[in-house]
Amino acid sequence: MKDNKNISNPEIVLQIMDLHKSFGDNHVLNGFNMKLYKGENLVIMGKSGSGKSVMIKCLVGLMQADSGLISVMGKDITTLTQEALDILRADIGFLFQGSALYDSMTVRENLEFPLRRHSKKKHKDSNTEALVLEALTNVGLAHAIDLMPSELSGGMKRRVALARTLILQPKIILYDEPTSGLDPITAKEIIILMQDVQKKYNTSSLIITHDVDCARVISDRMLLLIDGIDYAVGTYTALSTSEDPKIKAFFKH
Numbered sequence: 001m002k003d004n005k006n007i008s009n010p011e012i013v014l015q016i017m018d019l020h021k022s023f024g025d026n027h028v029l030n031g032f033n034m035k036l037y038k039g040e041n042l043v044i045m046g047k048s049g050s051g052k053s054v055m056i057k058c059l060v061g062l063m064q065a066d067s068g069l070i071s072v073m074g075k076d077i078t079t080l081t082q083e084a085l086d087i088l089r090a091d092i093g094f095l096f097q098g099s100a101l102y103d104s105m106t107v108r109e110n111l112e113f114p115l116r117r118h119s120k121k122k123h124k125d126s127n128t129e130a131l132v133l134e135a136l137t138n139v140g141l142a143h144a145i146d147l148m149p150s151e152l153s154g155g156m157k158r159r160v161a162l163a164r165t166l167i168l169q170p171k172i173i174l175y176d177e178p179t180s181g182l183d184p185i186t187a188k189e190i191i192i193l194m195q196d197v198q199k200k201y202n203t204s205s206l207i208i209t210h211d212v213d214c215a216r217v218i219s220d221r222m223l224l225l226i227d228g229i230d231y232a233v234g235t236y237t238a239l240s241t242s243e244d245p246k247i248k249a250f251f252k253h
């Protein structure tokens with residue numbers, strides 16, 4: 001089953017072509033392809049150890065692929081200078097499992113931190129206080145601005161981490177297991193928040209998850225990473241009704 005996105009004149013914001021990555025005899029990615037269109041939520045699922053993290057690391061330049069092409073906003077990242085790469089990276093937000101808050105800083109300081117790092121590029125003239133408040137309001141946590149991370153619940157921490165990502169107004173957000181470790185109700189809240197963010201900012205999101213319910217609710221399209229390739233790409237409905245045993249395995253509860 002292959003990509004059947006049917007929108008007129010779609011803009012591709014992120015593309016991977018024929019990506020290969022091996023560790024010795026362990027051939028993790030064997031010609032992986034992916035396209036992320038502007039404004040869409042693409043969910044990537046794959047068994048544990050299938051290479052999702054390796055793919056993301058190659059995508060953000062934390063790991064070098066053996067071969068293949070990766071382009072972000074139409075630019076081949078392997079040919080960019082460090083400076084051009086840094087500018088491009090400011091357009092990509094990350095919400096990783098491990099993207100913990102700084103425990104010794106208040107919520108406000110946690111949000112000011114990325115602003116200060118990128119201030120030269122983006123927010124030279126902006127009012128930091130207003131930006132922090134706006135980002136927190138967008139995740140429903142304006143009242144928590146002066147709390148310490150230790151005073152927040154798991155769901156609230158995840159929201160603050162999302163606000164910290166949003167404050168730089170990224171064009172693309174990469175989510176790694178956004179609902180892992182959360183109870184079903186809080187997980188649902190985070191999914192709704194992700195949808196709100198997508199609508200409000202028209203961001204394009206790549207979401208790695210094992211959570212089938214999350215995939216059902218949030219995905220415009222899904223990609224199944226199996227045997228190191230983009231084995232199946234399509235809507236939740238198309239994939240969840242497939243008769244292919246390898247695809248079916250993902251949707252069994």
Ligand SMILES: Nc1ncnc2c1ncn2[C@@H]1O[C@H](COP(=O)(O)OP(=O)(O)OP(=O)(O)O)[C@@H](O)[C@H]1O
Pocket residue numbers: 023026028046047048049050051052053054055
């Ligand atoms: N730095 C590394 N050196 C050697 N092997 C590695 C390295 N990083 C990843 N691998 C191997 O690559 C394979 C894919 O790992 P990866 O972490 O991408 O899986 P994953 O799909 O993200 O799994 P999970 O869902 O459990 O997080 C595994 O076999 C892993 O052992």
